[in-house]
Amino acid sequence: MQNIDELHVTGTGTVQEQFIKYLYETPQYKNVETKEGTSNKMSDESLIEYAVTQFN
Template sequence: MSGKNKKQFGVWMDSYHATIVGRENVDSGDFVILGHEKVEDEFLHTDEKAINNAEKDLIQKLFKKITAHMQNVDELHVTGTGTAQEQFINYLNETPQYKNVAAKESTSNKMSDQSLIEYVDAQFK
């Protein structure tokens, strides 16, 4: 998955948190942390339908926050816990500006920022 001048990004995520990694100069340089995003469920839900709708809304908000860091992405590696990575890749495939992104996914536990940078760097070598 290596390539010069490709806009490469990595994301560690679960259903409520994400850490976004990208290159210093968009398409060159070392990988750095571009941001941390999170969403919090701050509402009291009274029934199962309300809970399901709130969870869908929260994950969509998180996806939008993540993509705000990734303009014109060419390659993406998504890792994390749960099923959020697969949902995020599906979201990208359904969004016109991201449908041609070469995306891969893996599963990993939460890691430090430096470990995530090293992990993402290794995915694009």
């Protein structure tokens, strides 16, 4: 990932937190705005629908 300003992270709560912390500690991504998504398991179709609503 290069030249990103915003990142939406979805997954289990622990994974989300660890990944966002990793990004914050990485100089390249320190100023990236992160948003957390649902931690509920979704079907592929539901995930696509969720992503579309987040980025429209």
